[in-house]
Every structure is written in C-alpha cells, then in structure tokens.
Amino acid sequence: xxxxxxxxxxxxxxxxxxxxxxxxxxxxxxxxxxxxxxxxxxxxxxxxxxxxxxxxxxxxxxxxxxxxxxxxxxxxxxxxxxxxxxxxxx
Numbered sequence: 768x769x770x771x772x773x774x775x776x777x778x779x780x781x782x783x784x785x786x787x788x789x790x791x792x793x794x795x796x797x798x799x800x801x802x803x804x805x806x807x808x809x810x811x812x813x814x815x816x817x818x819x820x821x822x823x824x825x826x827x828x829x830x831x832x833x834x835x836x837x838x839x840x841x842x843x844x845x846x847x848x849x850x851x852x853x854x855x856x857x
Contacts, residue, residue, distance in 0.1 A: 778808050779847035782839055784832045788825060789857045799823050803835060825856075 785802045792798050802817035820828065836850055 779849050780808065780813065780839075780843050781806050781849045781851070782836065784835065784850070784852045785855075786820075786825075786828050786832075786853070787855045787857060788828070791857075797821055799828065801828060801831065803832075805839060 783802075783804050783806075787800050789798050797819040799820045799822070800818065801820045802815075804815040805813040807813050820831075823831070832852060840848060
C-alpha cells in the first residue's frame with residue numbers, strides 16, 4: 768500500500784482505514800484486504816492491523832470500518848480524531 772499519511776491537527780489522533788477489493792485473486796488467492804492504523808499527534812503508531820478479508824462484501828467492509836471507528840471514538844473520547852477512509856476496487 769502506498770504511504771499516504773500526513774500529520775493531523777495539533778493534539779489529534781488520526782485513523783486511516785484502507786480497503787482493496789479485486790475481482791482477480793492475488794497469487795495466494797486473496798480478493799479483499801483491509802488495513803487500519805491509528806497514529807498519535809506526533810505520528811507515533813498507537814494501533815494497527817492489516818491482512819486479507821476474503822469473502823467480505825463492500826457492505827461488510829463498511830460495517831467493519833464503522834464499528835472500528837465507533838470503538839476508537841469511545842477509546843479516545845477526550846482527543847480530537849481525524850478519520851480518512853479509502854476503498855479501491857481493482
């Protein structure tokens with residue numbers, strides 16, 4: 768995945784969620800991949816995950832993203848959050 772992160776506003780946490788869906792499986796058979804990362808105000812990594820999510824529809828991926836954001840909002844209630852989402856179909 769291309770590096771797309773920029774520093775959030777002062778004292779804010781930034782959440783990036785990226786999903787790629789392909790009609791053509793990768794060499795190992797994956798058709799859906801999701802990556803999420805949370806970085807603090809100075810760019811330090813607070814949490815992250817990535818991996819295949821085969822057999823998920825775009826609707827289920829969106830549900831995952833909304834659930835993740837809801838959990839993070841509860842976790843970092845006192846902090847400002849900037850959320851960026853991207854879904855690509857190839």
